[in-house]
Amino acid sequence: MIMALLPIIIAVMTAAFIAQTGASALCDDGWTAYGSSCYFSDDKTQMHWAEGTNYCQAHGGAYITTIQSEGEFLFLQDMCRRLFKNDRNNFFYLGATDEEIEGIWRWYTDNSLVNEGYHNWSPGQPNARVNENCAVLWGPNDYTWHDHFCNENAYVICEKPGLKRPEVVG
Numbered sequence: 001m002i003m004a005l006l007p008i009i010i011a012v013m014t015a016a017f018i019a020q021t022g023a024s025a026l027c028d029d030g031w032t033a034y035g036s037s038c039y040f041s042d043d044k045t046q047m048h049w050a051e052g053t054n055y056c057q058a059h060g061g062a063y064i065t066t067i068q069s070e071g072e073f074l075f076l077q078d079m080c081r082r083l084f085k086n087d088r089n090n091f092f093y094l095g096a097t098d099e100e101i102e103g104i105w106r107w108y109t110d111n112s113l114v115n116e117g118y119h120n121w122s123p124g125q126p127n128a129r130v131n132e133n134c135a136v137l138w139g140p141n142d143y144t145w146h147d148h149f150c151n152e153n154a155y156v157i158c159e160k161p162g163l164k165r166p167e168v169v170g
Helices: 002-021 049-058 070-084
Strands: 032-034 037-040 091-097 134-138 144-148 158-161
Touching: 032 070, 037 070, 049 091, 049 158, 070 134, 091 144
Parallel strands: none
Antiparallel strands: 032 037, 037 158, 091 134, 134 144
16 A cells, blocks of 8 residues: 555655745756756865865856755755765865955855855854864764865855746747
């Protein structure tokens, strides 16, 4: 009986996930939609934070992801978990830095203050250690926000606006 219901359960769970993630953007192949943005990452390419900004720019003018809501954070946390399944000894750079002024975290895309919008630092983070100037989704703590060194190799999640949907003429 359970086996007969399995396809229905999977379909309902998939529909719920799509509804939860708010996937509405139209994205290029290989990119994943959430809200009005598209996201790209892989589990093979690691780089320093500055290299990550160039890497994302080279992928369709994208940028290292900025997180504007809890829903977006949960979507990205899930993306990280799926990429690495049970191996959580890794981290992903976020597009936030306090390199200009220690303790003042800003999104590099528009220079806005991180703490004036949505933020989700892990307890004790950022910890104000010298030279930990880049925000990351930290795998060993289930991809919560941490500050970290910018010159270590890590993964990046690139983000860009979704493509415009063609207008329906009728």
